[in-house]
Amino acid sequence: MIRAGIVGGTGYTGVELLRLLALHPEVQLEIITSRGEAGTRVCDLFPNLRGHIDLVFTEPDAARLAACDLVFFATPNGIAMSMARELLDKGVRIVDLAADFRLRDPQVWQQWYGIEHACPELLEEAVYGLPEVNRATIAAARLVANPGCYPTAVQLGFLPLLEAGGVNSETLVADCKSGVSGAGRKASVGALLAEASENFKAYGVAGHRHLPEIRQGLEQATATRIGLTFVPHLTPMVRGIHATLYARVEDSDLDLQALFEARYRDEPFVDVLPAGSHPETRSVKGANQCRLAVHRAPGEPVVVVLSVIDNLVKGAAGQAIQNMNIMFGLDERAGLNTIGLLP
Amino acid sequence: MIRAGIVGGTGYTGVELLRLLALHPEVQLEIITSRGEAGTRVCDLFPNLRGHIDLVFTEPDAARLAACDLVFFATPNGIAMSMARELLDKGVRIVDLAADFRLRDPQVWQQWYGIEHACPELLEEAVYGLPEVNRATIAAARLVANPGCYPTAVQLGFLPLLEAGGVNSETLVADCKSGVSGAGRKASVGALLAEASENFKAYGVAGHRHLPEIRQGLEQATATRIGLTFVPHLTPMVRGIHATLYARVEDSDLDLQALFEARYRDEPFVDVLPAGSHPETRSVKGANQCRLAVHRAPGEPVVVVLSVIDNLVKGAAGQAIQNMNIMFGLDERAGLNTIGLLP
């Protein structure tokens, strides 16, 4: 059994880790920390966990965390980088669900996140935890940077095209829509039901932190410069991301459907739908799945890729557990064999 | 392994049975029928099941169904009663998720459902599948009538009070709210998102079919006449039932909290919340749970019980599987160890 800890377990990625880990056959959850809720029973905050999780939130304590084999950071950006060195030195492996280790260049990190990076020397060691690209290095990693939700959906959608060539990599467009759980479990007027329901809007058009992450990922995978316009939107639902991806075709002989099917044939958590399909976010609600469909725009030399994930699962907690499974040599599917809740 | 079949698998109780049975460790799903979708792959209709269910819908066929150990009827009312005799004679056990065998009196059935009962002789044999009341008889049953969604939430809430006495059984009120999946997966104007969203309304105040079912259940459990006013409402969400139950207290010494905790101490799927709680429907979304809280109305000799279930799980497919587990001597929890999807 893997002894696991969670730092910062009161947000949505935290409770989703708890939901999945509670039923994971190879994990013993040892500790879950929260400064704000220390002393509260986890299931008093999240009643869905009654009967499944008996832990109490405790203050983060490096000594107790050091007794874990692996610690998940489900904290705001900037926390993991302040604790990572100490835990790694004590032999604890880390999966960070925040952004602290996603960008390889500490300057770029500082530019987008507004604070100096606390341990730039770890950035080189950290592995970007997108298993469909980095499975081998994840298996050997001590420190995994779990990808962002938009970056997961966008990269999985663009990768087959960019790896194969045949599309213009400098004029990509990613029009993305997210449910509001992506904004986290914190009080804010804009995310109130009375504000966000019966409403649709874009946000962050002037620049969103996931843009450099997506660009870095696609540039590493393809070794070419990527030109990408990325516009995120808020859609009135709880869970789900839908990425609509546009690329201009330069090789009109490309068999898009075959390309996507071949790329993901052996992937347990990426599902290429039959030609002509429109994936629905609800088909992956609660499941660690990315569902993809690829289309040609009518009358235009344009590929349209539709990519859906549950932002809290394949876009966060599920992918973190997938990474853990790989790091510890478990069946990659362990604890992740859930089915989307439909309806 | 239990060989199971589903008759009528294209509705919401059908797809929910599929979701749960696909991961049940002791069940082999052999057959799923649908007249309308015969020939369609199940996962083409319900893409959440891709990778989990490989079956194709087939025409209902008694010979093939007879090879099952158990058949679930997830059909409209009136179908199960036309096929039950033949299957039982061939040694197949039945759990009917529709209403055909819920009411013991065929006259009452005809009055509320508008058609003559096709096999009144089976009504006496049929066991009402509320495990918290009839566990022993369910274990020995060939034919189980799975309770309705409202009746499950209402009976579990009222039973401790009525069994203990101390409340007036003739002036009960059950004000119930259901998500729209309770109306089923069939095209209707009233259940369109554009009609049912951002809206709240009562329906069926003049008389709802679940009224005689609830009354029968409570009268059997308490051997007294029950006077009940039952008003169902449609609430703009997909899953969930919230029953708010009112009873007038006649014995003011009643320790309500202790009463409820004692009644359900050993029940795996009924969870009594701490005093002062307000259960949320989302805490049971996708889970086979009933969560209850009991209050005293301020300044009035009135008990208020709050009871929540997922109408498709503890109110339908989950309870059907719970009944199957009991009928076949399995661990009652088998295949039902899921956690509510929150948020």
Place this chain on the structure above:
Amino acid sequence: MIRAGIVGGTGYTGVELLRLLALHPEVQLEIITSRGEAGTRVCDLFPNLRGHIDLVFTEPDAARLAACDLVFFATPNGIAMSMARELLDKGVRIVDLAADFRLRDPQVWQQWYGIEHACPELLEEAVYGLPEVNRATIAAARLVANPGCYPTAVQLGFLPLLEAGGVNSETLVADCKSGVSGAGRKASVGALLAEASENFKAYGVAGHRHLPEIRQGLEQATATRIGLTFVPHLTPMVRGIHATLYARVEDSDLDLQALFEARYRDEPFVDVLPAGSHPETRSVKGANQCRLAVHRAPGEPVVVVLSVIDNLVKGAAGQAIQNMNIMFGLDERAGLNTIGLLP
């Protein structure tokens, strides 16, 4: 033209007052105050008002408010009572949309609202602004206490029964459901879309501030003791209240439909639906209407009244304007001739 001011215009009742007053033919909106948003253009906070409202939020200033004929308080509880005396002395009339002047007994106020009343001497003068009961006194009032949202829906539903007699006034039940805009426009975790959507729950069963308000109103109207159990619930939508009201019938000859139709025949904003109807909250969305239907419970000596309003209109801002119209001798319908937004 009536010169009107609004104190505290950044909440939902504030923006709703603005929406309605902007098109009111007899009102000139002079001033709108907000400590937190002083200096912000109103239409920067509420873009729906662009092109309709040119005002800028200003600090509350008694001198400037004194130039108004009428001031609406759309503030949290406890503000209006600290400013009312000064404004009244300067000849300004007041409609308070908060609770400061709703309860006649300052002890009861303090018990439920937790602060000592700042001007108990005004409580006697204040008129409870339910026009269907107090139209004449509202016309002569300087200070009107606008009713709460639940109290409006509940009182309008019970009044015909209690005024006529024939029901038991000591065993009333009001099971009420509100959209989340009732919780106001303030950051809170519980009202996030990700928390409140796809969820239904009761709250405040142990005691809600609207209980004494409803009881006081019904007791005044009927001069008998009222026994009332009141349970509010949160329903996943923005606007709307649905009250389901239960009363035990003592006079079985009562013609309920005729009773309700007669009671509200001349009321411009109360609409009794035909027998057998189920009013929908969306039918009054954005409109200053209460729609009612009255039923007899099947097989029980119980009346069920269904009452719907938009909590922000007939339950707050619309009723406040209706009161203003009455106070200034205008057509009671002025500025309120809107139609529910359906779908």
Place this chain on the structure above:
Amino acid sequence: MIRAGIVGGTGYTGVELLRLLALHPEVQLEIITSRGEAGTRVCDLFPNLRGHIDLVFTEPDAARLAACDLVFFATPNGIAMSMARELLDKGVRIVDLAADFRLRDPQVWQQWYGIEHACPELLEEAVYGLPEVNRATIAAARLVANPGCYPTAVQLGFLPLLEAGGVNSETLVADCKSGVSGAGRKASVGALLAEASENFKAYGVAGHRHLPEIRQGLEQATATRIGLTFVPHLTPMVRGIHATLYARVEDSDLDLQALFEARYRDEPFVDVLPAGSHPETRSVKGANQCRLAVHRAPGEPVVVVLSVIDNLVKGAAGQAIQNMNIMFGLDERAGLNTIGLLP
């Protein structure tokens, strides 16, 4: 007073016409037809109209319609073209809210709508009713083709760019999101709340009927070939369209904000937001408004235009009334002075 009739008034564009015309100061609504609901009182079908509309649905009857000054067709595609000739000959003017007269080429119409056009000779006379482009010809028209909902949002967003030049007109992308009322008020499984809520999906990627309409409109306005990729999506809300528009900039000196403000300075129903804004669909809910914002994508030579309308108002019924006002020389704002319902 204009005597107006509505053919086909039971859908969402019909009820929205009724809501707006009921309060229009210059219109007398004479007749509303429906084959399916003939004999039903309008306000029994749409209770929000109680007290505002006293009409009864009648069978469509050319003689009675001929007594109108103007007839709105709120019918499915293919009805208006079968009745238009007769009504025009009798001097009745027509605004068709369906697609019958939107495409100028009957071959293209037949290709996309699957039926032969019944009166191709009227296509040349018909005026495309986008007032911001064709105000002068609308004023003189007998027959106006009211634009589709997506085409309204998309054209208003692209027009300033294309008219000014400076962007590449052959690589446009329109990623559009619509609430489900766009699918109409007809029973269908896919539009059920239980299917469409908590879900996001694209549809019609292989080709949507609004594509040729948008392309025709933009090509007429700019006299250049348009290359456009158009992907519509269904978003879980009732009303609203959000179009996210992408164009590649060829003239980097373009002052986008000034361009948009100048283009729409005198337009009563197009509102250009301040630089940096993100328009919300709810800001136009129930209002005849298009709100626009224009951005430059970070680091890319790409313009991003955000355009929102209420699909039932500026995207249908409101624009139809705007066209009527122009055709009859009324104030273009008459009857359309409503404010978006927020929250």
